[in-house]
Amino acid sequence: MIWLLARSYESEIKVRIKAEELLNKKNExxxxxxxxxxxxxxxxxxxxxxxxxxxxxxxxxxxxxFVNNAQCDIHGYSKDELIGMNYRQYQDGANAKxxxxxxxxxxxxxxxxxxxxxxxxxxxxxxxxxxxxxxxxRDAKGEPIGFRGIxxxxxxxxxxxxxxxxxxxxxxxxxxxEILGRMAGGVAHDLNNILxxxxxxxxxxxxxxxQGHKSKDYAERIMKSTEKGSAIIQDLLTLTxxxxxxxxxxxxxxxxxxxxxxxxxxxIKDDHPLVTFRTECDKSLLNIKGSLVHxxxxxxxxxxxxxxxxxxxxxxxxxxxxxxxxxxxxGYDV
Numbered sequence: 001m002i003w004l005l006a007r008s009y010e011s012e013i014k015v016r017i018k019a020e021e022l023l024n025k026k027n028e029x030x031x032x033x034x035x036x037x038x039x040x041x042x043x044x045x046x047x048x049x050x051x052x053x054x055x056x057x058x059x060x061x062x063x064x065x066f067v068n069n070a071q072c073d074i075h076g077y078s079k080d081e082l083i084g085m086n087y088r089q090y091q092d093g094a095n096a097k098x099x100x101x102x103x104x105x106x107x108x109x110x111x112x113x114x115x116x117x118x119x120x121x122x123x124x125x126x127x128x129x130x131x132x133x134x135x136x137x138r139d140a141k142g143e144p145i146g147f148r149g150i151x152x153x154x155x156x157x158x159x160x161x162x163x164x165x166x167x168x169x170x171x172x173x174x175x176x177x178e179i180l181g182r183m184a185g186g187v188a189h190d191l192n193n194i195l196x197x198x199x200x201x202x203x204x205x206x207x208x209x210x211q212g213h214k215s216k217d218y219a220e221r222i223m224k225s226t227e228k229g230s231a232i233i234q235d236l237l238t239l240t241x242x243x244x245x246x247x248x249x250x251x252x253x254x255x256x257x258x259x260x261x262x263x264x265x266x267x268i269k270d271d272h273p274l275v276t277f278r279t280e281c282d283k284s285l286l287n288i289k290g291s292l293v294h295x296x297x298x299x300x301x302x303x304x305x306x307x308x309x310x311x312x313x314x315x316x317x318x319x320x321x322x323x324x325x326x327x328x329x330x331g332y333d334v
Contacts, residue, residue, distance in 0.1 A: 054130075054151035057137060062087045062103055065146060074130065074153045076123035095119045103147060106136055110144075118151075129158040188236045195233070199226040231293035247289050252320045253281040255292070259299050272307040280319040 048055045054071030058064055063086045072079055075090060088096045095118070102116060112135035122128050134149040202223040209216045256279055259265055269277065299318070306316045 051150075054153070055148075056151060057146060057148045058087070059146040060107070060144065062099065062147075071151060074122075074128065074151060075120070081123075090120050090122075091118075092121065102134060106134055106147065107144060110136055112136070113149075117154075127155075128153060129155045184236055188233045192230065192233050195226050195229045199223065199230070202226060234293060247291055249287050250290055250292055250295065251285060251287050252295070253283075253285050255295055255299060256281055256318050256320060259296060259303075264300055265303070268304055268307055272310070274313045275307050275310050276313075276315045277303070277307075278315065278317055280317060282321045284322070285320050286322045 048068045051068060051070055054074045055066075055068040056064060056071050057066040063084055064082050067079060067082050069079075072082055075082055077085070087099045091099060099118065102113065102118075105111075106113060112133065114133055116132055116134070118130045118132050120128050120130060131152045131154045132149055133151075134147050136144055137146040137148045139145045202219055205219040206216070206223065209219055260277070260279065265277075269275075303316060303318065310316070
């Protein structure tokens, strides 16, 4: 009986020894695997940190659980600031809603998104445009635990595309304006030819009608109207850059005096009966060089705007004086 117990005890010891040897071997293998796993994870992390693109991992609520250096650069935050930050904290309401729908769609379908445009607000408050890829992150049991993806900062590219689009729009508008300008220029030249005939016949009538005759006044009015029409056509040609603005030696006092005798001024007075109009012209005013038509229209607009700016009684004074300029004024010919 004792002999059997000894044999059984000896056999059990051998089994335990073998089990311990096997366990030690498995532990060594497990240690080797852990070292390999740690080395692999280290290489993986090192690779992620060296990526030019941003890499991120978020939980199911959309809060950062891991980011690489590039992702920090994209946001402008440090890692400590970014970890735990929810997407609603760096997006406005409209873009946060888009981000929610993006995450929700991936969670429901399990299908990754290869590329999607996202707009965020950086730490400095500037808008930044990203191109992101997103996929579902699962645990060992296959249960969803969050999302991971790659992000590229395409802000400069987006701005360049927007600028290109604006330039294309401006070019299209310029081309349309050029076409309209050509059409307007053609019409203006045709009208100019017609007015030329009217002006010529008006001059003949003025030469033939004796002084003091009633028709003389009619002919003079026709002549002045054709001159005004020619001036309008000159403006149209100037606008379409097909005409050359005529510059003459002019005294502004003459323009002011003539304007206050025109029907246009009389109409302004009638429309603003409570406004008094007067002039203060410098008798020693120097002459200038400019376009008579444009200066007349400028004066008319100034007087009209001044009158319309007055509510109730008031006074509009047109004053002329010589001004000494010791240096060129930008936007003016001196």
